[in-house]
Amino acid sequence: MERLSVLIIEDDGQLAEVLARFLRRQGFEVETATEAGMALQKMFARVFDIVLSDIRLPDRSGIEVLQEIKRAFPQTIVLMMTAFSSIDSAVEAVRLGADDYLSKPLQLDDVKMRIERALERRRLQARVADLQQQLTERYRFGNIIGKSKPMQELFRILERVARSSATVLIVGRTGTGKELVARAIHYNSPRANGPFVDINCGALPAELLESELFGHVRGAFTGATESRPGLFEVAHGGTLFLDEVDALKPDLQVKLLRALQEKVIRRVGGRENIPVDVRIIAATT
Structure with missing residues (x-):
């Protein structure tokens, strides 16, 4: 050597x-x-x-x-x-x-x-x-299977979307590759070096989902023995993928809208506004 x-x-x-x-x-x-x-x-x-x-x-x-x-x-x-x-x-x-x-x-x-x-x-x-x-190579748009004209048009749209900072909603049936598309957008975007964090909104009860997304402070509820950051904070500088976003209850949708518009979140039981720099990609059927 x-x-x-x-x-x-x-x-x-x-x-x-x-x-x-x-x-x-x-x-x-x-x-x-x-x-x-x-x-x-x-x-x-x-x-x-x-x-x-x-x-x-x-x-x-x-x-x-x-x-x-x-x-x-x-x-x-x-x-x-x-x-x-x-x-x-x-x-x-x-x-x-x-x-x-x-x-x-x-x-x-x-x-x-x-x-x-x-x-x-x-x-x-x-x-x-x-x-x-390796991740960037794996999630290149060219690695998504599809040679038909509609798929080629989709790839062109995805390339434009990836370069932007726009919030994205992916609609498609179960098993059609929505998460693959979300990851491809992230790893071909200016945020590729940031984290990609995903959560299935339909897999958790509403009371747990709020804490999972926004975090909580110590004593916010029974069992909250210490403060914990939510996925918005974990995904800071990157992308947060919300699968089955339609499962969000109306009150959580309001908090999500505030996070999108104001770029701040507040932990459950907390009073402090926490700035977050996160791109949201959501998916639904």
Whole structure:
């Protein structure tokens, strides 16, 4: 397996050498730079997997170096090194894209742990992106069976609908693939990276359905020993699919309408309005 490469940007030559020797023993390929200009020259000559940079450098701010690296090489892991007195700057660096920060004086075991943690986080992100791509491929409109003219027209409509933010009602007999269409709309929409949450409104009693959709606060009813978010909150940033929406009682329809119009919900027994960003796709026979 190819060794991961590390660039250390540190004007303290002794510290840089100690770090370099330690990381080489861990199996990394390591280069060092004593100032920002030299570091950026090396970065543009070859892409490094990991950068360890001091937050204060002789020629430029480490924050500026971070921003330039992230603009040009967004996949590079960057860990900022800082003295205790500059912790606020380190926190700002993380806000601007650094993967983590290390406090001086450095503890080599801590350096190793934080690098491993950043690598694991990056592997998980890559895995999530891969799974997301698989879902998108699985629910491409072309994967829905149907070659007749009416089906081809339906696909064109679905593509237009997916790109919009409109609330959707799917009508069809049981077994005709309403949920498949709903998922296809979601995974071909700008919300594809958000959650897709589904519920069968006809499968729960009305008193449970309200809590399931909107959540509840502690003590709202017998057995409500703790507050719990509803599916509107769980689906925030994504899509909520309401199957058998015609089973909703009139009072729940009013609450649903308010959520659609005002983009806020209120948990059962609660007084606080909670903003939600959810697209509704509903289905009925």
